Amino acid sequence: MDDLISNTDIIDVSIEDSITESYLDYSMSVIVGRALPDAKDGLKPVHRRILYAMHELGVTSNTAYKKSARIVGDVIGKYHPHGDIAVYDALVRMAQDFSMRLELVDGQGNFGSIDGDSAAAMRYTEARMTKASEEIMRDIEKDTVDFVPNYDDTLKEPDVMPTRIPNLLINGSSGIAVGMATNIPPHRIDEVIDALIYLIDNNKAELSKIMDFIKGPDFPTGGIIFGKSGIIEAYSNGKGKIRIRAKTHVEKTKQRDVIVIDEVPYQVNKAKLVEQISQLAKGKIVDGIYEVRDESDRDGIRVVIELKKDAMSEIVLNHLFKTTTMEVTFGIILLAINNKEPKIFTLLELLHLFLNHRRTIVIRRSLFELEKARARAHILEGLKIALDNIDEVISLIRNSKDTQVAKDELIERFSLSEIQAKAILEMRLQRLTGLERDKIDEEYKQLLEEIERLSAILKSQDKLNEIIKEELIAIKDKFSSQRRTQIEDDYDSIDAEDLIPNESVVVTMSHRGYVKRVQLKTYEKQNRGGKGKISGNTHDDDFIESFFVADTHDTIMFITNNGQLYWLKVYKIPEASRTAIGKAVVNLINKEQNEKIMATITTKDFNDDKSLVFFTKKGIVKRTKLSEYKNIRQNGIRAINLDDGDELISVHIATPSTQSVLIATYNGIAIRFPLSDLREIGRVSRGVTGIKFKIKNDFVVGAVMIEDDEDKLFSLSELGVGKQTLAKEYRLQSRGGKGIIAMKLTSKTGNMVNVLNFNNAGLDLMVLTGSGKMIRVDTDKIRDTSRNTSGVKFITLNDKDKVVHLSQCPKEEKDLQDLADENNI
Secondary structure, eight states: HHHHHHOOOOOOOOOHHHHHHHHHHHHHHIIIIISSSSSSOOOOOHHHHHHHHHHHHHHHHTTTTHHHHHHHHHIIIIOOOOOHHHHHHHHHHHTTTTTOSOOEEEEEEEETTTTOOOOTTTTTTTEEEOOOHHHHHTTTTGSSOOEEEETTTSSSEEEOOOSSSSSHHHHOEEEOOOOOOEEEOOOOOOHHHHHHHHHHTTTEEEEEEEEHTTOOOOOOOOOOOEEEHHHHHHHSEEEEEEEEEOOEEEOSSSEEEEEEEEEEEOOOHHHHHHHHHHHHHHHEEEEETEEEEOOOOBBBBOEEEEEEOOOOOOHHHHHHHHHHEEEEEEEEEOOEEETEEEOOOHHHHHHHHHHHHHHHHHHHHHHHHHHHHHHHHHHHHHHHHHTTTTHHHHHHHHHHHHHHHHHHHHHHHTTTHHHHHHHHOOOOOOGGGGHHHHHHHHHHHHHHHHHHOOOOOHHHHHHHHHHHHHHHHHHHHHHHOOOOSESSSTTTTGGGGGGGOEEEEEEEETTTTTEEEEGGSSOBBBBBOOOOOOOOOOTTTEEEEEEEETTTTTEEEETTTEEEEEEGGGGOOOOOOOTTEEEGGGEEEEEETTTOOOEEEEEOOOOTOOOOOOOESSSEEEEEEEGGGGSOOTTTTTOOOOTTTEEEEEEEEEEOOEEEEEEEEETTEEEEEEEGSOOOOTOOOOOOOOOOOSSSSSEEEEEEEEEEETTOOOOEESHHHHHHHHGGGBBBTTTTTOOOOOOOOTTTSEEEEEEEEEEEEEEEEEETTSEEEEEEEGGGGBBBOTTSSSOEEEEEOOOOOOOOEEEEEESSSSSSSHHHHHHHH
């Protein structure tokens, strides 16, 4: 035993090296043999074997269908030693018009649906090749491709197909291997072939020129691709991301709008999408949906989303795109196998690879046909010699002892080859007629022309390219189709803003968070002391808390009580009648349920020369550059850090023309200090003290930005008493002081509500009460009064009604742009 051990070579092997080597072998087996397509024919091994098995069975496009189970049996028995379910699933997908841009299998029976329904069992379905798959197999019998042994070395199978169709780009491919994945989108065959033809004539063409032909992916289910940047990146580098949206349209009915989904993104399960939308509607996550129905039939997809009466289709659609698979991201990875090695290709590389493959196929086919033509011509030459000497040939054969002697005599007498002699001996007597003689001469002439043609192809690159072009044009004519997927130039530029007029509107928001926009002309101007108009019906425990005037293209910033900031375009707020309740703002922005909006401001840009100034209830002030708030996430951003028990009261935009800041309190006290006392600090900072309260339990009710001593400041109390005072009457103090009297308060005035700056003569005043009344009054009719006075009756209130808010609006119906620029709105 010891001798046996001593005579045996023992090799030390590191377990790490052994595992690494074994894993790499396994990885390459999966990569090359299962998961990834070949760059030349665009087929994975299972797809190639399915098509070859059907070809061997003779199940072509013009023959009867054959049971899928028979085809699958041949595939797994001869070429693909894996599970029958895996093979059948691959066959089924090749027959699905919603999976393949150009189907390679013609299926009969239930082959699944876009709703995720499975295909029927393979014993029930039947299949055959399509005309497209026949073009993939064309010329396979002409020694155009190499054949390799099957898994048990008993049969041969093609290593790659001699495809005339650029299948990899037409049908795309997806698969996950070990450590790598591919995700090639399908394309329109017309565009790809046009690009290939152009590339034949312009071998060094740039990608930009090729993209004049190939616009981008073209999915079998249609949809809309937003933005070309992802397409260009993928075509340039082999990797990129594109966003695909469902194609929709809006139908108007007498009572409500109806959103109809006509096409869904590629690989999206329609049934699950409908269920997803229904669940979001039931859970009030997407508000405004009345009913969801799937009315799809054999003519196409039609998913109907019926909206509630006051719902805006644009708003609902935007929410559905964000929260459902109506919009998906498709990650493009142009990974394929070339010469048994995986590689990420650019679009140009894939096109060149296909053309090189076609050149190889045409050359090998031409060589095969040339040899065949020469062999036939050689035989015909012998037959012609025999016919020219027919009497002697017949006599020689008649006098020969046997066939071998006759053959040898013919070879020696007429200097024939063995093949020619054999052909003469096998020639039938009917070939001796004059007509048959003419046929041989004609065939020989045609063969000489064919030999000359094939030789010219092999000698000339131009003729070779011409043949490839002709075959590509024939494929295009045979399988041409219209583009299904729409491509928009720029995802970011596609906005409803381009379709919505820029006009002045009044935006109101109630205490419970219902918001709406109403055209400004709805509110007629009234004299001081008027009764006002109802601006909106509210619930018993609700009241209108704030409003402002803006353009539909302006951006609204919503700042909540806990210092979180969100923004929204004005046109995305639902338009409603003057008496309507409005829409819950929680359905327009992603704020938390326990958050309450405390301040709303509008802006037209986010320039660095502007800043946001925050005022809290406890007298804290903070100034931050406006540009720090331009990139807001879907869930908002932190605008200010608040102390315990504090909350946000007001926010304003300060510009280079802003000189000072004035803060007013509930007990009629105000402090004015220079804006320079507030240095700009970070977005999430706390801020500094703006005012110290003289009276216990006092708090800030409002603040204004002052540009000049002649600015007119309007103060209003709870019982509708107001006054207009020049800013110069409020002397400048240092920040953090206790302030001075801003309004003389009595039982007839109530406490102070707010203060506004009328630094433009083209403004009117808008007042809201807790019962929902709103009045618009000409400020020219309000006289200036001194600082330490109560003012005059501004609005007549019913018992127990109080003023809750005031704001300003333009005097006339005109564009707000000039007013916004002048007043820093």
